[in-house]
Amino acid sequence: MLSLEHISWRSPDGKEVLRDLNLTIPDGKLVVITGPNGGGKTTLARIIAGIESPESGRIFLDQEEITSLDVTQRALKGISFAFQQPVRFKGITVRQLIETAAGSKVDSGKLCDILGNVGLCAKDYLDREVNATLSGGEIKRIEIATVLARHTRLSVFDEPEAGIDLWSFKNLIQVFQKMHSDLKGTLIIISHQERILRIADEIVLLADGAIRAFGAREDILQQVLIKENVSTACSKQEALFHE
Numbered sequence: 675m676l677s678l679e680h681i682s683w684r685s686p687d688g689k690e691v692l693r694d695l696n697l698t699i700p701d702g703k704l705v706v707i708t709g710p711n712g713g714g715k716t717t718l719a720r721i722i723a724g725i726e727s728p729e730s731g732r733i734f735l736d737q738e739e740i741t742s743l744d745v746t747q748r749a750l751k752g753i754s755f756a757f758q759q760p761v762r763f764k765g766i767t768v769r770q771l772i773e774t775a776a777g778s779k780v781d782s783g784k785l786c787d788i789l790g791n792v793g794l795c796a797k798d799y800l801d802r803e804v805n806a807t808l809s810g811g812e813i814k815r816i817e818i819a820t821v822l823a824r825h826t827r828l829s830v831f832d833e834p835e836a837g838i839d840l841w842s843f844k845n846l847i848q849v850f851q852k853m854h855s856d857l858k859g860t861l862i863i864i865s866h867q868e869r870i871l872r873i874a875d876e877i878v879l880l881a882d883g884a885i886r887a888f889g890a891r892e893d894i895l896q897q898v899l900i901k902e903n904v905s906t907a908c909s910k911q912e913a914l915f916h917e
Contacts, residue, residue, distance in 0.1 A: 675701055676722065676828060676860065681731035683717055691717045693883040695731070699876075701827075704854045704861045706874040708898055713881045715864045716758075719832045722862065723755035724748040735828070752827030752859075758836045760817040762805050768816055769800040775820035791856070792819045792849050811842025818849055828860045829853075835867050847873060871895055 681695040692714045699705050707715050720726040722733070724745035733741045735751060743751065763771060772788060773780050780788070786796040792815040802808070804816065814834055821829050834850075835843050847869055854861055854873070863870055871877060877894040879887040887894050 675699065675734075675736055677734040677737075678722070679732045679734070681718075681721065681728045681733070683714075683721060683726065683729050691883050692721075692728070695883070695885060697878065697885060697888070699860060699862065701860055702858060703875040704850070704863070704873065705876045705878060706863045706865055706871050707878040707880055708864075708866050708871060709880040709886070710866075714883045715880055716832055718880065719755070719830050719862070719864050722828075723753060723830050725755065749824075749826075752825075754821045754824055754826040754829045756814075756817050756821060756829070756831045756834065758833045760813045762808070762813065764803060764805045766804050767801050768804060768819075771804050771816065772820055772823045776823040780823065788819050788822050791822055791852060792816070793845050794819070809839075809842070810837040811839060811845065814838055814842070814846060815849065818853070822853070822857075826859055828862065830862045830864075832864045834863065835865060835870065843867075843869075868899065871898065 676699040678695060678697045681692055682690070683692040684690050695714075695718070707718065709715055717726060721728055724740075724743055724747065728741070731741070732739060735753070740748060740751060745755070768789075769785065772785060782796070785800060789796045789799060794812070794815055799812075799816070804813070808816070834846060838846065850861065850863065850870070851873055863874075865871070871891070872895070874891045876889060877887070877891055877898060878885060879894065879898055887897055
């Protein structure tokens with residue numbers, strides 16, 4: 675179980691991004707954190723992963739305080755983080771990247787299973803470099819494969835739909851559904867995409883640095899969609915006003 679208590683964070687220019695935030699995420703759930711742009715979603719994800727440190731507050735993983743642990747130390751505790759734009763590694767093959775994530779050599783059968791779970795054929799990808807020749811959808815799925823190789827307890831994905839085409843997005847949804855059904859760990863996905871919201875067990879609505887709603891998908895989804903539609907309509911009206 676992940677618990678965040680009274681988390682606050684300011685940007686370098688002094689803007690208050692998160693304000694006294696409290697959140698408890700149970701084990702084994704697929705939780706989607708959503709909300710308007712600038713509401714603090716990515717900052718919260720980075721704080722959970724240890725990339726950023728909160729200005730105040732405490733973080734617990736299974737009742738053990740991890741507030742002071744950096745991203746590497748949290749990775750050793752079983753927390754993984756997938757970026758909006760995954761890093762490409764010139765000169766490193768997919769095989770090497772997965773084995774680095776696993777922390778040891780991985781036999782061919784296991785490598786095939788891992789890549790197969792994210793919809794990639796091992797013989798086509800294992801010896802390819804993780805470079806610009808890979809599409810956005812391919813690189814996202816390879817990054818998810820590294821998460822599978824780590825067997826993490828808690829995996830955080832920051833807007834995984836960013837930069838990929840519709841076909842890749844459909845496949846990504848299936849990958850997350852399979853991860854959720856096959857793994858015992860917790861998945862946290864930062865997204866405002868309705869199709870991702872619809873596969874969640876629980877939804878967190880984050881706006882202006884505070885949690886506005888949190889609960890089971892069936893209780894929260896309609897509220898989130900209404901707010902999203904209102905926000906979109908307001909943005910369109912504002913754009914028309916300035917034309």
